[in-house]
Amino acid sequence: DAGITQSPRHKVTETGTPVTLRCHQTENHRYMYWYRQDPGHGLRLIHYSYGVKDTDKGEVSDGYSVSRSKTEDFLLTLESATSSQTSVYFCAISDPPSGANVLTFGAGSRLTVL
Amino acid sequence: KQEVTQIPAALSVPEGENLVLNCSFTDSAIYNLQWFRQDPGKGLTSLLLIQSSQREQTSGRLNASLDKSSGRSTLYIAASQPGDSATYLCAVPSGGYQKVTFGTGTKLQVIP
Numbered sequence: 656d657a658g659i660t661q662s663p664r665h666k667v668t669e670t671g672t673p674v675t676l677r678c679h680q681t682e683n684h685r686y687m688y689w690y691r692q693d694p695g696h697g698l699r700l701i702h703y704s705y706g707v708k709d710t711d712k713g714e715v716s717d718g719y720s721v722s723r724s725k726t727e728d729f730l731l732t733l734e735s736a737t738s739s740q741t742s743v744y745f746c747a748i749s750d751p752p753s754g755a756n757v758l759t760f761g762a763g764s765r766l767t768v769l
Numbered sequence: 770k771q772e773v774t775q776i777p778a779a780l781s782v783p784e785g786e787n788l789v790l791n792c793s794f795t796d797s798a799i800y801n802l803q804w805f806r807q808d809p810g811k812g813l814t815s816l817l818l819i820q821s822s823q824r825e826q827t828s829g830r831l832n833a834s835l836d837k838s839s840g841r842s843t844l845y846i847a848a849s850q851p852g853d854s855a856t857y858l859c860a861v862p863s864g865g866y867q868k869v870t871f872g873t874g875t876k877l878q879v880i881p
Contacts, residue, residue, distance in 0.1 A: 700870075713868065747813075
């Protein structure tokens with residue numbers, strides 16, 4: 656998927672446990688995003704980053720935190736997972752100088768919280 | 770708040786038919802619109818990006834149009850093929866240059 660790797664691709668966890676999803680890119684793109692996709696809601700932005708250590712909230716950020724210590728890595732953390740966070744999580748990247756806000760997506764991480 | 774609607778939610782057509790997918794958005798102050806394709810269990814693939822200064826954008830059998838004043842975009846697929854079966858999503862910027870709002874998609878099935 657065009658230089659974007661998400662890990663893990665599948666995870667099952669229990670309510671109350673911490674979970675970290677990783678997005679790794681080899682494109683050296685400045686912007687990175689985390690979306691969740693749910694039936695009936697489509698894709699919703701959780702957090703995004705516009706540079707190392709620069710992040711901002713999206714529309715569904717409650718219960719999630721992010722970190723970006725290197726250009727290539729963007730981590731999404733669920734401090735205490737809940738069943739409502741069962742979803743498919745997608746990472747995306749973009750590079751405004753070369754392609755406006757054309758988004759390139761990873762393959763997704765399917766998270767199940769029991 | 771930008772809201773994006775795609776109708777119909779699902780569409781089934783015989784192979785070879787020309788078809789149109791619709792996308793409506795509430796805030797017409799956009800500077801571009803993207804169409805994506807998503808195959809089951811996969812990520813999204815960008816198909817077309819239309820800048821606000823453009824009315825149409827074409828790629829192969831795909832043609833996307835944008836009418837900002839009416840808050841609408843259409844994706845035209847010519848001579849549909851079974852390989853076109855997928856979910857098609859449109860997306861527009863909202864609340865900032867790098868925030869994008871997606872529609873819920875149209876699931877297309879092309880029957881051989």
